Amino acid sequence: MRTNSVPSVAIVTGASRGLGRAIAAGLAEAGWSLVLDARGAPALTEAAARLPARPPGRVVALPGDLIDPDHRARLVAVATELGGPDLVVNNAGALGPSPLPRLADLPLPAFRELLEVNVVGLLGLTQLALPGLRQHEGGVLNITSDAAVEAYEGWGGYGASKAAVEQLGRVLAVEEPDVRVWWADPGDLRTRMHQDAFPGEDIGDRPLPETVVPAVLKLLATRPESGRVRLRELL
Numbered sequence: 001m002r003t004n005s006v007p008s009v010a011i012v013t014g015a016s017r018g019l020g021r022a023i024a025a026g027l028a029e030a031g032w033s034l035v036l037d038a039r040g041a042p043a044l045t046e047a048a049a050r051l052p053a054r055p056p057g058r059v060v061a062l063p064g065d066l067i068d069p070d071h072r073a074r075l076v077a078v079a080t081e082l083g084g085p086d087l088v089v090n091n092a093g094a095l096g097p098s099p100l101p102r103l104a105d106l107p108l109p110a111f112r113e114l115l116e117v118n119v120v121g122l123l124g125l126t127q128l129a130l131p132g133l134r135q136h137e138g139g140v141l142n143i144t145s146d147a148a149v150e151a152y153e154g155w156g157g158y159g160a161s162k163a164a165v166e167q168l169g170r171v172l173a174v175e176e177p178d179v180r181v182w183w184a185d186p187g188d189l190r191t192r193m194h195q196d197a198f199p200g201e202d203i204g205d206r207p208l209p210e211t212v213v214p215a216v217l218k219l220l221a222t223r224p225e226s227g228r229v230r231l232r233e234l235l
């Protein structure tokens with residue numbers, strides 16, 4: 001990323017709430033310029049407006065659906081206008097049906113939708129950002145889950161999508177030597193997605209998403225080799 005005085009530019013997907021919003025706040029605090037995405041315009045606009053003061057970085061909130069190729073192109077075009085992108089945080093994600101169904105009962109349209117958002121949308125955005133990322137020797141941070149590597153009942157559809165995300169990262173890392181690629185497991189977090197995974201349960205004991213932001217900032221500052229990261233281990 002940059003060593004001169006021009007702010008680095010990050011695209012953060014799913015920045016209207018949960019982990020994406022917390023990461024955006026951490027980056028804004030650190031002076032990054034941000035291009036933020038989520039489908040719901042009011043929540044995204046509100047999240048962007050409440051970011052910490054961040055001169056000289058700029059913030060652009062672009063509501064839209066990651067499965068829309070035009071929206072992905074707009075995100076990268078704005079990041080390019082700001083002088084980047086230096087980083088893509090592929091954080092937006094879908095869980096699938098709640099309560100989580102066993103694979104025997106997973107509706108295929110819902111599975112297709114999961115793959116479209118979590119995998120195809122993520123790769124589509126990354127593809128468009130790669131020219132800028134190569135130029136700036138930037139990074140891709142894909143948010144993954146322990147469900148990508150463990151076998152939890154009910155988590156087959158979501159876990160398979162995250163396993164695909166991890167393998168995309170693994171291959172991208174060898175194909176793009178000028179770009180760092182990390183796939184990071186944040187651990188359980190108290191967010192809407194987590195509540196949807198455990199409907200009716202009290203998830204008040206799960207840590208808030210803000211708790212892993214220092215690990216994200218440390219990752220970006222130290223730029224370890226591409227690979228899988230458990231964010232809590234960096235804290």
Ligand SMILES: NC(=O)c1ccc[n+]([C@@H]2O[C@H](COP(=O)([O-])OP(=O)(O)OC[C@H]3O[C@@H](n4cnc5c(N)ncnc54)[C@H](OP(=O)(O)O)[C@@H]3O)[C@@H](O)[C@H]2O)c1
Nearest residue numbers: 014016018019038039040065066092093188189191192193
């Ligand atoms: N929470 C956990 O315990 C946990 C654990 C491991 C990994 N993760 C991962 O962490 C990431 C963030 O999850 P979270 O828990 O913070 O979830 P969340 O609170 O549900 O937030 C998801 C964000 O993604 C956006 N989003 C969803 N679908 C989108 C789409 N098609 N296009 C654009 N934006 C979209 C949402 O906004 P809109 O709905 O308005 O679009 C929202 O801003 C996900 O990749 C998740 O798999 C979470």
